[in-house]
Amino acid sequence: MEVEIIRNEKQFAEWFKFNYKDFGFTKIVRGDIGVCPDFIMEREECEVRVELETFASNFLLHKHSLEDVDEIICLIGDVELGKPVIVAENVKHKIPITVSFKIDEDLLKDAKIEAIKNDSTLSKYIEKLIRGDLK
Amino acid sequence: MKKKVTLSLDDKVYKNFQRYCEENAIMLSKKVEIIMKNIMEENR
Numbered sequence: 216m217e218v219e220i221i222r223n224e225k226q227f228a229e230w231f232k233f234n235y236k237d238f239g240f241t242k243i244v245r246g247d248i249g250v251c252p253d254f255i256m257e258r259e260e261c262e263v264r265v266e267l268e269t270f271a272s273n274f275l276l277h278k279h280s281l282e283d284v285d286e287i288i289c290l291i292g293d294v295e296l297g298k299p300v301i302v303a304e305n306v307k308h309k310i311p312i313t314v315s316f317k318i319d320e321d322l323l324k325d326a327k328i329e330a331i332k333n334d335s336t337l338s339k340y341i342e343k344l345i346r347g348d349l350k
Numbered sequence: 351m352k353k354k355v356t357l358s359l360d361d362k363v364y365k366n367f368q369r370y371c372e373e374n375a376i377m378l379s380k381k382v383e384i385i386m387k388n389i390m391e392e393n394r
Contacts (some may be wrong), residue, residue, distance in 0.1 A: 291361065311358040318381040318386070320353045325390050338357040341382065345359070345367050348385045 221308040227290060228253060230306065231267055238288065238301060246254050251279045270308045272301045311338075352379075 221227050244262055245255040252264035264285045268274050271289040274296055275292060281298050288312060292302040295338060318326075321324050330340035357375050 233363055233367045280392050281381040310361055312364050313356060313367070314364060314378075317380050318354040318355050318379060318383055320351045321387050322383055322390065323355060328384050329390070329393065338359060340370055341357055341386070342359045342363055344385045344389055345382070346363050 219307060221290065221306060222310065224267060224273075225321075227267050227269060227303075227308075231288070231303075234303075235266075237303075251277075252284045269308070270294075270312070271296060 221230055230238045230245070232243065232255070235254075237334060238256075238258075240258050240263070243254060243274045244257050247253045249264055250256040254265045255266050256263045264283065266274060266284045266287050267275075268287060268289045270291045270293050271287055272294040273289075274287055277295070281296065286296060286299045286301055287296055288301045288303060290303055290306060292300050294300075311336045326340060327337055332339045333340060335343070365382070368378065370376075371381050
């Protein structure tokens with residue numbers, strides 16, 4: 216299955232299975248079995264341990280060890296990791312970013328009510344407000 | 351009282367918003383509050 220717009224790491228892994236040659240790999244030695252590294256690949260007859268992340272910084276968030284990988288392939292290279300971080304270019308993606316704000320409690324309560332009234336989540340509702348304000 | 355809220359936002363929207371706040375020397379949280387306050391007042 217090829218994915219047109221990648222929205223999460225699982226879809227990124229699916230996309231990678233069809234597009235690994237773009238990164239100079241010749242074959243998949245071991246696929247994703249839910250442990251780090253996600254893939255063991257072959258390039259120039261050498262095994263390369265690859266971890267896929269949407270944001271490179273998720274490698275830290277997921278508490279992976281750099282000793283377990285040779286390369287990190289990501290959609291958004293937002294951090295340096297001490298191992299090669301390769302950004303998959305020309306991939307359509309829509310990955311939400313998680314951010315924290317400190318908001319007045321009463322305002323937050325009102326926003327939650329408005330989000331429910333608009334049949335939306337708080338994140339989507341505030342995103343819409345920000346988007347509208349930036350216009 | 352302030353309350354910490356974690357949101358999941360479109361990265362392009364967030365980056366534009368972050369750039370806007372940096373260029374205008376506004377704290378992101380404060381700007382979110384102002385936007386919310388304006389909308390709540392409009393809705394009243």
